[in-house]
Amino acid sequence: MKLYNSLTRRKDEFQTHTPGHVEMYTCGPTVYHFAHIGNLRSYIMEDVLEKFLRYAGYDVNRVMNITDVGHLASDADTGEDKMLKGAKREHKSVMEIAQFYTDAFFSDCEKLNIKRPDVVQPATGCIDEYIKIVSSLLEKGYAYLAGGNVYFDTSKLERYYVFNDHDEEDLAVGVRDSVEEDQNKRNKADFVLWFTKSKFEDQALKWDSPWGVGYPGWHIECSGISMKYNGEYLDLHCGGIDNAFPHHTNEIAQSEAYLGHPWCPQWFHVHHLNTNSGKMSKSKGEFLTVSLLEEKGYDPLVYRLFCLQSHYRKGLVFSWENLDNAKTTYEKLLKRIAALKPEDGPVDQAVVAEYRQKFLDQVGNDLNTSMGITALYDALKAKTNDATRLAILADFDQVLSLDLLSKAEQLRQQAANQAKTESAGGYTITGEGDPEIDALVLRRAEAKKAKNWAEADAIRDQLKAMGIELTDVPGGAMWKRV
Ligand SMILES: [Zn+2]
Numbered sequence: 001m002k003l004y005n006s007l008t009r010r011k012d013e014f015q016t017h018t019p020g021h022v023e024m025y026t027c028g029p030t031v032y033h034f035a036h037i038g039n040l041r042s043y044i045m046e047d048v049l050e051k052f053l054r055y056a057g058y059d060v061n062r063v064m065n066i067t068d069v070g071h072l073a074s075d076a077d078t079g080e081d082k083m084l085k086g087a088k089r090e091h092k093s094v095m096e097i098a099q100f101y102t103d104a105f106f107s108d109c110e111k112l113n114i115k116r117p118d119v120v121q122p123a124t125g126c127i128d129e130y131i132k133i134v135s136s137l138l139e140k141g142y143a144y145l146a147g148g149n150v151y152f153d154t155s156k157l158e159r160y161y162v163f164n165d166h167d168e169e170d171l172a173v174g175v176r177d178s179v180e181e182d183q184n185k186r187n188k189a190d191f192v193l194w195f196t197k198s199k200f201e202d203q204a205l206k207w208d209s210p211w212g213v214g215y216p217g218w219h220i221e222c223s224g225i226s227m228k229y230n231g232e233y234l235d236l237h238c239g240g241i242d243n244a245f246p247h248h249t250n251e252i253a254q255s256e257a258y259l260g261h262p263w264c265p266q267w268f269h270v271h272h273l274n275t276n277s278g279k280m281s282k283s284k285g286e287f288l289t290v291s292l293l294e295e296k297g298y299d300p301l302v303y304r305l306f307c308l309q310s311h312y313r314k315g316l317v318f319s320w321e322n323l324d325n326a327k328t329t330y331e332k333l334l335k336r337i338a339a340l341k342p343e344d345g346p347v348d349q350a351v352v353a354e355y356r357q358k359f360l361d362q363v364g365n366d367l368n369t370s371m372g373i374t375a376l377y378d379a380l381k382a383k384t385n386d387a388t389r390l391a392i393l394a395d396f397d398q399v400l401s402l403d404l405l406s407k408a409e410q411l412r413q414q415a416a417n418q419a420k421t422e423s424a425g426g427y428t429i430t431g432e433g434d435p436e437i438d439a440l441v442l443r444r445a446e447a448k449k450a451k452n453w454a455e456a457d458a459i460r461d462q463l464k465a466m467g468i469e470l471t472d473v474p475g476g477a478m479w480k481r482v
Pocket residue numbers: 026027028222247
């Protein structure tokens with residue numbers, strides 16, 4: 001597989017420290033609010049990446065943190081504490097907020113067919129790990145104490161701005177743009193490893209440490225959690241592109257200073273979801289959630305398809321019109337799959353293997369998911385029987401996770417339930433074959449024939465009250481439950 005690597009800024013051949021095994025880490029959500037669909041775009045693409053690696057034969061250990069402490073409004077350690085902000089907004093404790101939004105996040109993931117990582121670790125559960133790393137960084141001279149807090153000294157590194165395609169001055173401006181400057185820092189880019197003094201005297205979560213009672217900075221949690229569950233050599237680190245700097249830059253700085261060797265050679269970043277008015281973000285107040293999509297009648301998997309149709313390294317523009325297009329595509333695709341006959345077999349394994357190889361080559365070119373969608377249409381047109389076509393589609397759906405076969409089967413069942421009842425007079429009723437409803441529909445037809453409009457209308461109203469939608473068609477009527 002070839003994958004774009006943000007560190008080398010080119011497509012590299014994917015490699016792992018141990019052949020056939022991938023240690024993968026994903027920055028998880030800060031659980032102070034619902035995830036918006038822009039955040040979820042990253043998790044969808046990371047899910048496809050993990051599933052593709054498994055499909056390609058790798059065994060994967062995927063780890064994700066849940067940020068429930070230490071993440072301030074600005075990623076450069078200034079501004080309000082996000083968890084505290086959530087707790088105040090909802091008059092709940094920080095722990096209650098964390099539990100509620102962690103559950104909400106995984107419920108959204110389930111609806112989007114995002115697999116739960118092998119390890120999910122809340123940041124508050126690994127305090128000893130952070131203390132161990134921070135102590136060692138102080139010993140080695142990579143960190144210093146100032147104003148009660150422990151800071152990482154970025155000037156001690158030969159190379160700090162690893163994701164920087166700007167020059168240092170640009171980045172310094174980026175840091176300066178943050179809400180306020182911390183006078184304790186020796187260098188502008190230095191960051192907090194451990195807080196004991198902060199303006200949040202009412203910070204609910206605090207732990208004892210060699211530097212006093214306090215709490216960890218945001219960046220240290222990912223290094224600590226990854227080293228605990230992935231080991232010293234990480235193969236692949238994932239996150240949204242806005243995590244590249246300063247968060248991932250800081251993760252690399254502290255991890256390599258601590259380990260004394262390179263930490264993670266491959267970095268995968270998913271780009272933003274934009275609306276016509278710019279990047280989708282929570283700070284702007286209104287944002288789109290999976291629940292909102294459902295309320296508006298969209299299957300969450302329509303959003304998954306919408307994301308898969310474009311490349312993860314391109315900004316994606318969300319609009320209702322674009323989502324409607326994805327919905328139409330999804331429905332048409334399912335209809336075509338439902339029209340295939342599973343009993344038209346046997347499965348030709350050689351053809352399945354040939355399509356599988358093509359899929360590996362195409363999607364394996366920097367996770368080209370839109371080619372993966374195109375491959376579904378190729379499978380539908382394959383010169384083979386329907387059972388083989390279905391086997392190919394099922395194979396691809398291990399990666400795409402669009403529930404193609406189960407949803408198509410539902411459509412098939414619905415069509416099979418459309419029984420026809422024919423009356424003696426040649427009047428055909430098409431519905432589910434429910435005798436009670438069919439009898440009412442027939443009585444209405446007879447009332448109409450006898451020009452007894454009042455009775456005909458009364459029966460129609462009665463059916464409506466039963467949740468039945470009735471349509472007159474030539475030679476009969478059709479009904480369905482609504
Ligand atoms: Zn992280």
